[in-house]
Each structure stands twice: as C-alpha cells, then as structure tokens.
Amino acid sequence: MDGLVLRRCFWNIISYRGEFRIDSPLGSMNWGIGCIGTDQTGEEYWESWGINVQPRSLFLQQLEDRLGRSAVVNITIPEQQSGGIYDLLSTWGGQGDFSDGGFYWDIPNVSFINPTSPIDVSIWEGSDIQVDATDSDGTIESVKLLINGEPIATDNEAPYIFTNLTTTIQNLSHEIHYLQVIATDNDGNTNFTRQVILGGNPPIEEEEIEDEEHLEIRIFPNPLQNRTLTIEMKEMGTYTVRFFDLYGQKVDHFTFEGIDYQFICKNIADGIYILEIEDKGEILFKSKFMIQ
Ligand SMILES: [Ca+2]
Ligand SMILES: [Ca+2]
Numbered sequence: 001m002d003g004l005v006l007r008r009c010f011w012n013i014i015s016y017r018g019e020f021r022i023d024s025p026l027g028s029m030n031w032g033i034g035c036i037g038t039d040q041t042g043e044e045y046w047e048s049w050g051i052n053v054q055p056r057s058l059f060l061q062q063l064e065d066r067l068g069r070s071a072v073v074n075i076t077i078p079e080q081q082s083g084g085i086y087d088l089l090s091t092w093g094g095q096g097d098f099s100d101g102g103f104y105w106d107i108p109n110v111s112f113i114n115p116t117s118p119i120d121v122s123i124w125e126g127s128d129i130q131v132d133a134t135d136s137d138g139t140i141e142s143v144k145l146l147i148n149g150e151p152i153a154t155d156n157e158a159p160y161i162f163t164n165l166t167t168t169i170q171n172l173s174h175e176i177h178y179l180q181v182i183a184t185d186n187d188g189n190t191n192f193t194r195q196v197i198l199g200g201n202p203p204i205e206e207e208e209i210e211d212e213e214h215l216e217i218r219i220f221p222n223p224l225q226n227r228t229l230t231i232e233m234k235e236m237g238t239y240t241v242r243f244f245d246l247y248g249q250k251v252d253h254f255t256f257e258g259i260d261y262q263f264i265c266k267n268i269a270d271g272i273y274i275l276e277i278e279d280k281g282e283i284l285f286k287s288k289f290m291i292q
Contacts, residue, residue: 007028007029007030007031008022008030009029009030009031009032009033009058010030010032010035011020011031011033011034011035011053011057011058012033012035012053012057012183013032013034013035013036013037014035014036014037014057014112014255015035015036015037015038015115016038017038018037018038019037019038019039019040019041019042020032020035020037020038020039020040021039021042022042022044023042023043023044024042024043024044024045027289029044029045030042030045031044031045031047032043032045032047032050033045033046033047033048033053034047034048034052034053034108035048035049035050036049036050036051036236042101043076047119053096054127055148056083057080060072060076060080060081063075066072066127066226068276071161076079091234091240092142093121101185105137105185105189105192106135106136106137106138106150106185106189107135107185107189107191108133108134108145108184108185108189108190108191109132109133109134109183110131110132110133110181110183110191110192110193111131111132111157111193112127112130112132112179112193112195113130113131113132114129114130114180115127115129115179115195115199116194118195118196118197118198118234118246118272119169119179119195119196119197119198119199119241120169120198120272120288120290121169121172121197121198121199122184122200122288123284124169124170125265126166126167126169126170127166128161128162128163128165129145129161129162129165129179130159130160130161130162131143131145131155131160131162131181131183132160133158133160133181133183134181135185135186135189136235137291138185138186138187139185139186139236140158140183140184140185140186141156141184141185141186142156142183142184143152143155143156143160143181143182143183143184143250144181144182144183144184145165145179145180146178146180146181146182147168147169147172147177147178147179147180147181147197148177148178149178149180151199152165152168153165155190155224161180165248169197169199172197172199172200173199173200174199174200174288175199175200175289176196176197176198176199176246176274177196177197177198177199178195178196179195179196179197180192180193180194180195181193181194183192184203196246197280198246198272200288203259214232214233214234214259214260215234216234217232217233217234217277217285218230218231218232219231219232219275219285219289220232222287222288222289222290223241223292224265224289224290224291224292225280227264227265227266227291228262228263228265229263229264229265230260230261230262230263231260231261231262231263231277232259232260233258233259233260233277234259234282235259236257236258236259237257237258237259237279238255238256238279239255239256239257239261239277239278239279239284240253240255240277240278240279241253241254241255241256241261241263241275241276241277241278242256242278243265243268243274243275243276243289244273244274244275244276245271245273245274246271246272246273246274251265251267251268252265252268253271265291270291270292271289271290271291271292272288272289272290273285273288273289273291274287274288274289275287275288275289
C-alpha cells in the first residue's frame with residue numbers, strides 16, 4: 001500500500017454468511033468493533049466480536065460530538081436516531097418507495113365516491129366522476145384522473161370532481177377500460193384506485209325469428225336471466241366458446257357443432273363477462289355478456 005495510511009473502522013457490521021475478514025496493511029491498523037459474522041479472520045484490531053456495541057452509528061455519534069444534536073436531527077429520521085431503522089428497512093424490503101411502507105409518512109387514501117361499481121356504458125346515463133382523497137399526516141396535493149393510463153384531468157382542491165366526461169366515457173370502444181385516480185400528498189407519496197368501464201355497444205335486442213341462415217352472429221338474451229344462452233352463428237361449423245372475467249381470466253368454455261346452440265351457464269357466477277367465439281384459431285365474435 002506504499003505508505004498510504006489506512007485506518008478503517010468497521011463498526012457494528014453484520015455478515016450473515018462467509019468469511020468476515022479485515023486485514024491491516026504494514027504500518028497501519030484497521031478496526032473491527034461490534035462486528036458479527038460466522039468466520040472471523042484477519043490481522044486487525046478486533047473488539048466485541050459477535051456483539052454489537054453502542055452507539056449504533058459511529059458516524060452519527062461523531063457528527064453529534066462535532067456539531068451538536070441538531071446536526072443529527074437535520075439528516076436523519078427518528079428511527080435512525082432510536083435504532084428502529086433496521087425494522088423499517090426489513091419491512092420495506094427494497095420494494096417501492098421507502099415512505100410507501102407506511103412506517104414513517106402515511107400514503108394518501110383514495111377512493112371513488114362515484115362510480116362505486118363498474119360503469120357499463122350501455123346502461124350508464126352519465127354523471128360526474130367524484131373522488132375522495134385524504135392524507136392522515138399531511139395534505140393532498142393533487143388528484144389525477146386517467147383512462148387506460150392516459151391522464152385526462154387533474155383536480156388540486158377538494159371536493160375532487162371531474163365533470164364533462166360522459167361523452168368521452170360513452171364513446172369508449174367495445175372493450176374493458178380502466179378509470180384510474182392517483183392521489184399525491186405533500187410528501188410526494190401516491191396511492192391509486194381504479195374502476196372498470198365496460199365500453200361499447202348497447203345490448204342486442206332479443207329476436208325470436210329463426211332462420212336456417214343468419215345474417216350475423218348473435219348471443220341472447222343479454223343480460224342473461226334464466227341461465228339459458230342461445231348462440232346463433234352465420235353458418236354451420238365447429239365453434240369454441242369461451243367466457244372471460246373482467247381480469248381476463250377464462251372461467252368457462254365449451255365447443256359445439258352446428259349453426260346454433262343453447263348453453264346452460266350453470267358453472268358461472270352472476271357477473272359481467274366477455275364471451276368469445278373461435279373457429280380454427282380465428283376469433284369470430286367477442287362481446288360483453290352479463291349473467292344476472
Ligand atoms: Ca402523507
Ligand atoms: Ca375540486
């Protein structure tokens with residue numbers, strides 16, 4: 001080390017596995033104090049091997065000795081001063097923002113006042129979107145509204161109300177969309193909630209005319225009340241029918257041959273689904289479908 005004076009102090013270090021080695025180069029001395037490990041090696045100065053010592057942080061103690069207590073308070077959170085920081089770090093586990101762990105700064109609460117259930121555009125008459133956002137240890141800085149991840153509007157003052165969105169929502173395509181709100185507090189912590197929007201066509205009117213050839217693929221009645229679903233295809237064939245829930249999870253499926261088919265939906269809970277009809281890998285039909 002060519003005359004470099006190395007004096008390193010390893011203070012309250014824990015090694016959970018392997019060798020804990022600190023060497024001292026010629027003419028110098030390194031220190032290992034309050035260190036814990038499985039295999040203690042090296043020719044340095046050891047003290048209190050296997051037992052942590054006080055103060056917990058030599059750095060903070062030196063800072064306090066030189067500049068006073070306020071210098072420590074300025075750069076630490078209370079848990080660093082009390083020693084509770086290890087529990088916080090272990091709760092946090094490196095996932096997300098440290099402050100979002102809920103152990104020092106609270107994240108905001110955010111929920112929809114309206115709508116409180118999925119919006120089904122085909123029966124929704126439109127209304128303002130209303131959001132409740134609070135922060136137990138601070139203030140709400142902003143509430144942002146997004147549709148499918150795209151920011152639509154922001155409200156920075158309670159009450160959080162988003163108007164004039166009825167047309168935008170009613171014009172959403174025949175798919176599942178997400179209405180999302182993100183609340184941000186004065187510490188920059190965020191929280192979000194979301195609501196499903198079922199976009200698209202109004203339910204197809206029930207018709208009882210029976211033909212051997214159909215002009216279009218139909219499923220009816222929709223919503224389904226008696227659990228007997230009729231499917232009409234345009235032509236004879238072998239078709240696979242699948243039901244997906246709003247999270248894209250397949251909940252049921254069956255295959256039929258012919259031009260039409262009646263299916264008893266006995267294994268599916270009441271709710272809103274996407275019904276998909278496939279023939280040889282091609283999706284011929286996809287529609288929102290409700291069981292009541
Ligand atoms: Ca907060
Ligand atoms: Ca407002």
